[in-house]
Amino acid sequence: MAIAAEHVGKRFGHVEALRDASLRAERGQIVALFGDNGAGKSTFLRILQGIHQPDAGRLVVDDQPVSMTSVRDAQALGVDTVHQDLSLAPDLSVVDNMFVGHEVLRRGPLGRMGVLDRREMTERTEAALRELSINLPSLTVPISDLSGGQRQAVAVARAVMWSSTAVLMDEPTAALGARQSELVCDLMRTVAGRGLGVVVVSHDLPRILAIADRVVILFRGRTALDVPAADLTVPDVVATMVGYGQEESAA
Secondary structure: OOEEEEEEEEEEOOEEEEEEEEEEEOOOOEEEEEEOOOOOHHHHHHHHHOOOOOOEEEEEEOOEEEOOOOHHHHHHOOEEEEOOOOOOOOOOEHHHHHOOOOOOEOOOHHHHOOOEOHHHHHHHHHHHHHHOOOOOOOOOOEHHHOOHHHHHHHHHHHHHHOOOOEEEEEOOOOOOOHHHHHHHHHHHHHHHHOOOEEEEEOOOHHHHHHHOOEEEEEEOOEEEEEEEHHHOOHHHHHHHHOOOOHHHHHO
């Protein structure tokens, strides 16, 4: 198992954001995390990222119970995130964005002076993009010169480059056109095919449902459904998201 959250609860003062929320993603598997606004998706994702710590339940990464108190803890465990805003520096090149926080210095005196080994960084970027079948017009142009789909691809490639266990994706197709969204979905399958667990938070129900292996749906902070994606239709997902049948089952 790549990553899991078991019976997680989280409060913010008097607000119970999560109560008995669970999710698990095996290596090579795409898990879609759906839920209406206010269902707890963002809080759940931030717990998986190490941003928030759960008040109840436990986290498991690579089959081991873990405690994460920061994003760096998650990254040290091989878990990285593609944020909705991509967290890319628009004025920096593709190569520089791939290595933000992981810069490679030249060996010897030049490295001690802070000189970057741009040749190695470029070669490793080319290899990372090639493994994911990502084709860009140039690695030296600023990120701002790329299309929305190309920027998303760079963000995914960067997360995969520094991940060994799981990649978390927050609304990866938001603000993208149909063709660019399909390219990003193909990229998700490629990432899973490399043996990483993939957890996707999205409102793009038809497109994500078509590529997911499992679907987890949150309703009022708890896991209301966790089933194979093939067992669901979009109306099934919507009905669960809005609580159809949930009130009766909770009574």
